[in-house]
Amino acid sequence: MSAWTSTSRGASKSAWPAWLRSPRVLAGLAVVSAIALIALAAPLLAPHDPNEQNLVATFLPPAWANGGEAAFPLGTDSLGRCTLSRLIYGARIAMTVAIVASLGAMLIGAVLAHIAGYFGGATDWLIGRTVDVWMSFPPVILSLILMVGLGTGLRNVILAIVLVDWTRFCRVLRAEVLVVTRRDYVAAARLVGFSHWRTITREILPATLPLLITLVSLEMGIAVIVEAILSFVGMSVEPTIPTWGQMIADARQFIYDSPWNLTFPILAIFVTVLGFNVLGDGLRRTLDVRLTESRA
Amino acid sequence: MSLLVADKLTVSTTLDGAHVPVLRDLSFSLQGGKVLGLVGESGAGKSMVGRAVAQLLPAGFAVSGGSLAFAGADLVAMAAEARRNLLGRAIAFIPQEPLSALNPVLTIAAQFNEHLARIGVAARERRERMLAAFDAVHLPRGAELLTRYPHQLSGGMCQRVLIAFAFASHPKLVIADEPTTALDVTIQARIVRLIAEMQEREDTAVLFITHDLRLAAQVCDDILVLYAGRAVEYGPARKVFAAPGHPYTRCLQLANPAMHARRGLYALPERMPGLRAYAGIPGCAFAPRCPHGVDACRAAPPPLVEVGAAQGATGHVAACIRAPLTSQIAAPAEPPPEAVAAAAPILAVANLTKRFTSGGLLRRSAFTAVNDVSFTLRANEFVGIVGESGSGKSTLARLIVGLEAPSAGRIAIAGVEASDPAFAAHRRRHVQMVFQDPQSALNPRRRVASIVTQPLEAAGHIGWEERLARAGLLLGEIGLPADAALRFPAQLSGGQRQRVNIARALCALPRILIADEIVSGLDVSVQAQLLNLLAALRRERHFAMLFISHDLSVVRYLCDRVLVMTRGEVVEAGPTEQVFAAPAHEYTRALLAAVPPDDPAEVWEGLRA
Numbered sequence: 001m002s003a004w005t006s007t008s009r010g011a012s013k014s015a016w017p018a019w020l021r022s023p024r025v026l027a028g029l030a031v032v033s034a035i036a037l038i039a040l041a042a043p044l045l046a047p048h049d050p051n052e053q054n055l056v057a058t059f060l061p062p063a064w065a066n067g068g069e070a071a072f073p074l075g076t077d078s079l080g081r082c083t084l085s086r087l088i089y090g091a092r093i094a095m096t097v098a099i100v101a102s103l104g105a106m107l108i109g110a111v112l113a114h115i116a117g118y119f120g121g122a123t124d125w126l127i128g129r130t131v132d133v134w135m136s137f138p139p140v141i142l143s144l145i146l147m148v149g150l151g152t153g154l155r156n157v158i159l160a161i162v163l164v165d166w167t168r169f170c171r172v173l174r175a176e177v178l179v180v181t182r183r184d185y186v187a188a189a190r191l192v193g194f195s196h197w198r199t200i201t202r203e204i205l206p207a208t209l210p211l212l213i214t215l216v217s218l219e220m221g222i223a224v225i226v227e228a229i230l231s232f233v234g235m236s237v238e239p240t241i242p243t244w245g246q247m248i249a250d251a252r253q254f255i256y257d258s259p260w261n262l263t264f265p266i267l268a269i270f271v272t273v274l275g276f277n278v279l280g281d282g283l284r285r286t287l288d289v290r291l292t293e294s295r296a
Numbered sequence: 297m298s299l300l301v302a303d304k305l306t307v308s309t310t311l312d313g314a315h316v317p318v319l320r321d322l323s324f325s326l327q328g329g330k331v332l333g334l335v336g337e338s339g340a341g342k343s344m345v346g347r348a349v350a351q352l353l354p355a356g357f358a359v360s361g362g363s364l365a366f367a368g369a370d371l372v373a374m375a376a377e378a379r380r381n382l383l384g385r386a387i388a389f390i391p392q393e394p395l396s397a398l399n400p401v402l403t404i405a406a407q408f409n410e411h412l413a414r415i416g417v418a419a420r421e422r423r424e425r426m427l428a429a430f431d432a433v434h435l436p437r438g439a440e441l442l443t444r445y446p447h448q449l450s451g452g453m454c455q456r457v458l459i460a461f462a463f464a465s466h467p468k469l470v471i472a473d474e475p476t477t478a479l480d481v482t483i484q485a486r487i488v489r490l491i492a493e494m495q496e497r498e499d500t501a502v503l504f505i506t507h508d509l510r511l512a513a514q515v516c517d518d519i520l521v522l523y524a525g526r527a528v529e530y531g532p533a534r535k536v537f538a539a540p541g542h543p544y545t546r547c548l549q550l551a552n553p554a555m556h557a558r559r560g561l562y563a564l565p566e567r568m569p570g571l572r573a574y575a576g577i578p579g580c581a582f583a584p585r586c587p588h589g590v591d592a593c594r595a596a597p598p599p600l601v602e603v604g605a606a607q608g609a610t611g612h613v614a615a616c617i618r619a620p621l622t623s624q625i626a627a628p629a630e631p632p633p634e635a636v637a638a639a640a641p642i643l644a645v646a647n648l649t650k651r652f653t654s655g656g657l658l659r660r661s662a663f664t665a666v667n668d669v670s671f672t673l674r675a676n677e678f679v680g681i682v683g684e685s686g687s688g689k690s691t692l693a694r695l696i697v698g699l700e701a702p703s704a705g706r707i708a709i710a711g712v713e714a715s716d717p718a719f720a721a722h723r724r725r726h727v728q729m730v731f732q733d734p735q736s737a738l739n740p741r742r743r744v745a746s747i748v749t750q751p752l753e754a755a756g757h758i759g760w761e762e763r764l765a766r767a768g769l770l771l772g773e774i775g776l777p778a779d780a781a782l783r784f785p786a787q788l789s790g791g792q793r794q795r796v797n798i799a800r801a802l803c804a805l806p807r808i809l810i811a812d813e814i815v816s817g818l819d820v821s822v823q824a825q826l827l828n829l830l831a832a833l834r835r836e837r838h839f840a841m842l843f844i845s846h847d848l849s850v851v852r853y854l855c856d857r858v859l860v861m862t863r864g865e866v867v868e869a870g871p872t873e874q875v876f877a878a879p880a881h882e883y884t885r886a887l888l889a890a891v892p893p894d895d896p897a898e899v900w901e902g903l904r905a
Contacts, residue, residue, distance in 0.1 A: 192751040
């Protein structure tokens with residue numbers, strides 16, 4: 001049927017871009033940036049050294065519970081270390097891994113996805129099959145194997161996550177690149193003399209960027225979980241550096257004596273991942289062209 | 297007695313909290329067994345009439361005034377249950393897009409069976425009825441057809457199936473909403489003929505919704521011309537066509553290129569006001585574009601008055617206070633023919649072939665899209681390529697601009713052969729392409745100025761100031777206001793986008809322009825604007841153009857020579873006048889016969905054949 005043409009659509013103009021006005025994005029951003037700030041300011045915020053043992057005050061409950069002490073707001077663990085301080089320092093590893101690993105995975109995945117989707121043919125086939133084979137390994141096992149091979153350490157944790165998760169970006173983005181590449185404006189850009197590089201960066205990338213940003217924010221949540229799993233089994237950073245996964249592993253043995261020690265790191269992981277996911281979902285809703293175009 | 301009567305029908309919607317009418321005070325009556333044509337450009341509200349009758353108005357739209365009666369019963373006040381009983385039985389619908397109207401996962405038999413069950417045909421009679429219905433719409437091998445899925449049928453066959461569905465219940469009224477728009481030219485005529493035949497046989501009334509005035513004049517008894525939600529002219533088809541009372545009808549007529557007469561195109565300025573804009577127009581909505589508009593037109597909406605009242609009541613009415621002046625609107629003189637240089641051809645194509653292979657390593661299938669095509673294009677010459685979908689004309693265009701590599705044959709551009717190492721750069725400098733769908737051809741994230749000066753961006757680092765200045769010149773040349781430079785494509789109308797598309801191709805001063813269906817999908821008045829623009833640009837810029845189109849009248853208006861393509865081959869070539877006046881190939885004759893004649897009094901071959 002014939003569509004009515006509306007000429008003016010400037011009613012909802014505002015100084016803020018649409019994605020910054022979405023409540024989901026704002027909520028997710030608030031949670032994530034709060035945790036990032038805590039991680040940055042850890043030495044200022046933590047009441048104790050995270051590795052300082054206090055063997056006369058082990059298994060202290062939180063300050064508000066019966067028998068708690070004000071000096072240890074969230075209690076202490078089996079070695080009398082301050083839970084709050086360990087949580088705060090644990091955020092540093094979690095955020096570092098989340099940001100660096102997801103950006104690394106994005107970089108590899110996005111570059112290969114654009115090459116595969118844009119050039120097609122044998123290139124696409126090769127990259128596509130590599131992704132298929134790569135994805136047929138269970139991700140956690142693959143990262144464990146990588147960690148065994150690489151050895152522990154922050155850099156290796158990040159490397160392991162990047163090597164496992166780039167396929168996620170590659171597969172989803174390739175489909176999007178394929179759609180955009182078939183648009184006539186990409187052909188038109190080639191016809192007026194754009195090089196392949198310029199066509200990809202000026203014509204295709206701007207169209208795939210919203211999806212890319214959304215995927216990165218979701219990947220950050222995944223990276224937090226993978227890091228927690230690796231440190232839970234002791235395959236992450238050195239044991240002297242506190243991490244959330246390691247705290248869970250420590251508390252697991254005393255789960256009946258001191259459930260608090262298990263609760264707080266789990267809660268920290270939960271809030272962080274939720275923050276990234278809400279942010280990612282909000283970005284998807286506001287940046288995804290397919291969703292916004294149908295509403296316009 | 298009239299079967300369908302609309303009396304001051306008004307349909308409104310709510311826009312930003314305000315009530316906006318989309319159809320205003322529409323009155324018409326349709327007798328049983330007659331055909332009423334609703335004609336207008338996109339946005340005029342013609343589909344809304346059909347939807348109001350079927351009570352399928354989109355969400356947020358409602359009948360807010362007047363009445364609509366079917367066989368004496370009020371359709372607006374009718375209970376939902378009673379109305380549902382009418383639909384599919386007494387009132388049937390033929391949709392615009394036959395392929396999307398059929399369920400792709402069910403066989404034709406399953407869908408027909410469902411429909412027959414709904415209209416109350418006993419189970420054991422259904423198969424008989426289906427086969428008879430297919431027979432009536434000239435679909436051969438009905439039994440085999442029943443086992444097929446919609447994707448296994450062509451668009452034309454799907455439309456026949458849907459016509460069979462529509463007439464299966466022996467309806468009193470059939471609403472056909474642009475039933476041929478999505479189909480190929482030669483199929484269009486057959487479908488129109490079929491609807492006419494079924495209408496006569498069943499003595500059914502048809503509400504025929506179309507944008508094509510010439511087609512409506514051929515098949516309709518009465519015509520109602522809509523503009524911005526109002527009836528501007530209503531009357532017997534032949535009378536309306538022969539002597540339009542409303543300037544809009546006359547302008548529509550003259551905007552369509554003629555198949556026989558040599559005349560220029562009347563290009564109405566601007567376009568129909570949008571929904572929001574025309575709600576605020578107190579007088580005649582057409583006045584701002586009307587060649588005879590005066591202040592009195594803008595005071596109040598003109599009533600529908602008898603045209604040529606001297607002859608007594610003719611039933612031909614037009615909403616124009618200056619109707620007697622309408623006949624003075626004349627098409628501009630045909631632009632003088634351009635001198636085509638007799639020099640060496642600027643583009644020479646010889647034995648060009650393109651085969652596509654598909655399938656895996658073992659079962660490969662090849663398809664020849666372009667087969668042994670040879671032709672030449674000289675400087676400042678416009679050559680048209682006509683053919684239906686699948687004829688290979690678009691592939692040919694992509695081969696010439698280099699978006700596809702040929703399987704065989706040679707291309708030479710301004711004397712440089714494809715084997716020359718400098719060919720790619722040479723081709724890029726001299727050949728540009730204008731794409732069919734401006735929606736897809738313009739990057740939605742770039743501003744107009746950035747799009748039209750893209751060739752400068754490719755050439756190197758040129759400042760934004762300089763590009764903006766160049767864009768201003770280009771926009772002036774293609775008839776867009778200077779302030780369009782900073783807009784995004786989404787903020788432009790379809791016609792304006794196509795102008796931007798042309799401007800980008802012209803930016804680097806190419807000597808050859810390849811235009812692939814660049815005016816299809818546009819309204820006639822916008823099409824006329826673009827055709828006149830192309831003709832004017834040719835006089836200034838002296839470029840050659842390969843103009844690909846399925847519309848023969850457009851090709852005849854614009855092109856010096858024409859190539860007729862079917863199944864990847866050129867079956868006829870020659871000067872346009874000569875080919876159209878004395879077509880030598882059978883396919884060319886079929887194509888020409890499928891176009892409704894300029895004068896409705898003439899016998900339309902396509903409808904008789």
